Amino acid sequence: MGTIVTFGEIMLRLAPEGYYRFVQADSFGASYGGGEANVAVSLANFGLDAAFVTKLPKHEIGQAAVNSLRQFGVDTSKIARGGNRVGIYFLEKGASQRPSKVIYDRAGSAIATAEPGDFDWKTIFAGVSWFHFTGITPALGDAAAAITLEACRIAKAGGITVSCDLNYRKNLWPRDKASEVMGRLMPFVDVCIANEEDASDVFGIHAKNSDINSGKINREGYQEVAKVLTDRFGFKKVAITLRESISANDNNWAAMLYTDDTAYFSKKYPVHIVDRVGGGDSFGAGLIYGTLQGYSPQETVEFAVAASCLKHAIEGDFNQVSVEEVEKLAGGDASGRVQR
Template identity: 60%
Template sequence: MKKVITFGEIMMRLNPEGYLRLLQAQKLEMSFAGGEANVAVSVANFGMKAAFVTKLPDNVLGRRAAMELQKYGVDTEAIVYGGERMGIYFVEKGASQRPSKVLYDRGASAIALAERPDFDWEHILEGANWFHFTGITPALSEGCAEICEDALRVCKEKHITVSCDLNFRKKLWSKEKAGEVMGRLMKYVDVCIANEADAADVFGICAGNSDISKGELDRQGYVSVAQQLVERFGIKSVAITLRKSISASINHWGGLLYTGGEAFFSPEYMIQIVDRVGGGDSFAGALIYALNSGYEPQKAVNFAAAASCLKHTMEYDFNLSTLEEVNSLMQGNASGRVQR
């Protein structure tokens, strides 16, 4: 049986209704999300067993976050309870030329203060064949970086496939620190996932003539990025999301999967964005599902791009598109006509 374990932080998300700014808001909508939690929901939503591991405060908010994951079929048995608080982030959705903004309040969260004895990885990883984490988790604290490495060592012993989304967050650590820690962890990684800036920020590997601020992407430059990551760290496969931001409301979206010395590009989609937060995580979750299901490289990247395209049309972070919807889009049914 295929089973995916993800490890990281889940937070409470608060956002104004619609496109109101925080300065205008009279009330805030509550949801829960985090990079690895978003991936677990995607995997479970497609019908594969998924579990999420973290540490949450033993209070009503911690239990509520776990209930949200359980609602979508994610196993939460390995969540540890303790600590004082869970992280919070505020989202202000952008439109047209006004970008979306995210404000974090995650200091001293339960997972950031977690300790290595909190997690029995031998037990947690029993029966799993895939483990996923992001560069956000080891950035939370020295302790989280050590906990990640503990998990990765057990994965190597058990021959569990490891994927990592680089997900550099400048508000959590410096590029130098990220390069040092992630460079140490990458020796355990089989599948590396990144966006147009992560490889440059973390490892100084740039994509040729691309200019992400102008929405200009050099496809061959990204192939070079993938090749360099493979050569430097011995990674088996590299996936890169390709986003052309026309505005906060309109993006062109696709993906690249580099594996076996060959590059596979997905079709490119033009998206009228409803909510782009969690878009990269939906690509990662769909790619993990596809590769863990034995999809060939071209089909896998096509599936990941189509699934994450659909996520951009949904409120909040979780991707709740179905296999039927993703397969329909992959087959070219992109008109958005009403289905009856």
């Protein structure tokens, strides 16, 4: 089994304590995170060789971001150094009927201003079996999109499995631009990961009889979404997370994995949320892990959903759980009883 490489932006996360609003806060807790970095950390915690690729400034804040990954055993040797700033995002945690809020301050970050020459993908992909990125990375700008496309082409030519989490962010780019750019990337992708909204926002593919705002999820509708995506782009697998939002604190969490014209649905978990940021990334990491371990499709989606369920109970972007903890939950022990 080769190394898994993920590519994207790691940001400084600034958040008020507990459930304070931005306007109430007189201090902000600092940590690091970002879609593809979160996946790399999860995979490293699962015992796999994971490397994260990005560009970060040479100054101390850039080094702090690198160190946040190294402490979990993520290979940071492929990170390009340069540029002037680390991207920032501010997080205000929601509660009850008040939603969480994210404000980005990432314009001009090192990865957003990177150029194709910053990354030697043929060297980076030596000994690599899997490449993962999300729709957030090409949304950072035309150069970032071009770098992502080059990486996908070289990965595909080298027989490397490519996965993508669509991860549409309306604050980064409009739907028509996302559809155009992501449409060029999808032919190189083997495994597509999405949530209830992504397929609709990026490609205009809607699940029938579903309403994410009311929490109404139609399983058959998402099976059809996966089939349309597979027929259009030739994916080997499509995974869709199914979140029923009861409130900012309480969700029902499940997923579907579609492969070989068959849909596999996980069990549903009622989740009381501590921190939902990174929940989709932990699902993606679980999906990659299960696939690489040779799990059956049902076992894979159960592992991925259980991993993500646990992430919702952990502060910060990173999912700091072990394979054993995930397997225990996936196996049916959801009691949350004290372990002695």
